[in-house]
Amino acid sequence: MKVHRNEVEAGCILEKEVMGMTSTPIIPKNTVLTERHIKVLRAFNITEIEIEKTKAEGRHHRSNQLPSQADASDTDQSAGASLSEAVRDKGFINTYLESVGEFKKEFTNWQSGMPINIAKMREITLPLIKTIEQNKFLLYSLNQYSTKKDYIYHHPIAVSILSSMLGKKAGLNSGQVNQLALAGVLADCGMAKVSSTILKKEKPLTESEFQEIKLHTANGYKMVKDSPLLKPEAKLAIFQHHERFDGTGYPTSEKSDRIHLYSQIIGIADVFHAMTSERIYRNRQPVFKVLDMIRKDLFGKFDIKVVNALMQLVGDLDIGTAVRLSTGDYGEVVYTKANIYTKPIVKLNDSEELLDLSQSKDIYITEVLG
Template identity: 45%
Template sequence: MYVRVEDVKEGNVLLNDVMHKASEPLMAKETVLTNWHIKILKAFLIDEVDVGEGASIGIVTESGTHTDKEKPKADVPVDKKVDFFKSYLQSVEEYKKEFQKWQAGASIDIVKIREITLPLLDEMLIDPEVIREISKYTEKESYCYHHSVATGLLSGAIAAQLNYEKGFIVQAALAGVLADCGMAKISPHILLKETSLTEREKKEVNEHPFLSYKMVKDINLLKPETKLAVFQHHERTDGSGYVNGVKAEKLLPISRIVAIADVFHAMTAERVYRKRQAPFKVLEMFRQDFFGEFDLSVVKALTELFTKLSLGTSVQLSDGGVATILFMKQQNPTRPLVQLEESKDIIDLEKRRDLHIEQVL
């Protein structure tokens, strides 16, 4: 039954898709309408919708019952997330000890690296949302240790989002953790430098993928493609990367995953000589400024990891304002429809290019 949006009630259920100007529905059939949905319909100037009573198909949102198709996702308890980050910080410390051993000439203890990485990876696969917080915990003085652990977790998360099987996910995570192991062979003076590198120093740093490969090439527990990903993690699909400047056809899927995980964490983490950038802003840069450098399917998977936000999620905008998400857009998920907390104004971030989401609260 079509009714005017002004007369729609919370708990009503859409009987047909609500279409707007895009090819994708603004709101899908069988959506249980809440006050947030009704605000969205009004914001998009929808006059009427085809709805039925929620109770008639077993859906009463106020009483807490839901359809089988849209069961609420249980929130992971806060203490569980605290435990995860305690484990993460401990893993960073353990990785630091291994890195210092490599600096002293020791070979990689792959069993120890697995012990550092895999328990965290398993926890993250249970609750993928924790990956959104990783960059916040990076201490700039210990950046290189955080970066390796975080790149490993990001690589595993992306592989999981792309629906690879568990063995591949594990290998992607290990490739991410070990991608920068060759930095242990770089002059400590360069690693600790707080100002821009000279051309000679940049050239030395750019050798680290080759040095990393030398350190992992004889490890039996790593697959050949994992070792190649360590070597290729600074290559780009358009051939603009290094060491060899190879293009997409020579880049394995695991190499493409580690490459984007490496750059994403580097840009979103606090560093001694550079401020962190907002994850949503960096995701947009992958789609625009870096277009052609990274595999689009991997960019999409990374974007989905960070934009799986439910209606009602609070976010801080780049101007310092706090807003609530009203509607996530499939075609442009980094720029949802939001409502300002203070003024109650509704803003379409797709149109307000001067603003972006700074962080999820």
């Protein structure tokens, strides 16, 4: 919806990118606005912007909506198609943020000692997973709605979605995928037993604080071990999701095939979403840059089959997909090389030049535009 700048509040989510006198956006689409962004709007004399009806914390934004051209006329078919697409995206955003809000309530209950309601976890995650299965493009926005303050509630929802999609890539059946999704959303349930002071800390953790954080895998297992609705392998994944293929993980430093497939899938989903999200003391990094880092810097930490599944799920863009590059240029994907999914050939919009990203180590995709 279109609103005046004076009605914009921190926590609003941009529905459409904000352009100024530059060729690249001042603020990209799907950004969760902060006070700094609002100052930027004033500095560039931007008077109107388009935001989502729901704010990042899940509440509706109350404002006087300004009429948009799309609302004023439905005679143009292409505009109509764009409008229906926007409505579909709004539906996902609202559902996603409501799910995060519901998860937050459950997490608070766990902190007070209440048991985990597995059926509620299924109710929270499955609608989102079904929606993303029909529109994979929504995966690229998952990390953008997370805020530093509420990261701990966004992260399990995103890990659940990513894990289920990776499970499908790995050839698991629907029952196994559902169990994987539940294990993903509950992987960090043991964090409810960690001191709230540590969870809210804005500086790097001390060694003793990190040791307390590491207990969340064992605590999480204790919280789910008696549930008849979770299979043994899902419970094991909650315990093992920080184990690494080379034996450098925790809690028991397991190696290679002693780490269950579910554990590896949730582990790589956990790392990917964490690296691409805003956290209390770490900034978000671009999706495709993170994929390259996982492929190179974390080589040997995960089974190569699980790494390849992530590359195919997130990195394999369809021909014609519009992208923005780290250079600020816009273009579209014209060819993707086998096993080099993160580095396709891109045709630049302005010059029609073909840019082979596999030959340009310092240039990467910063945004997938659809």
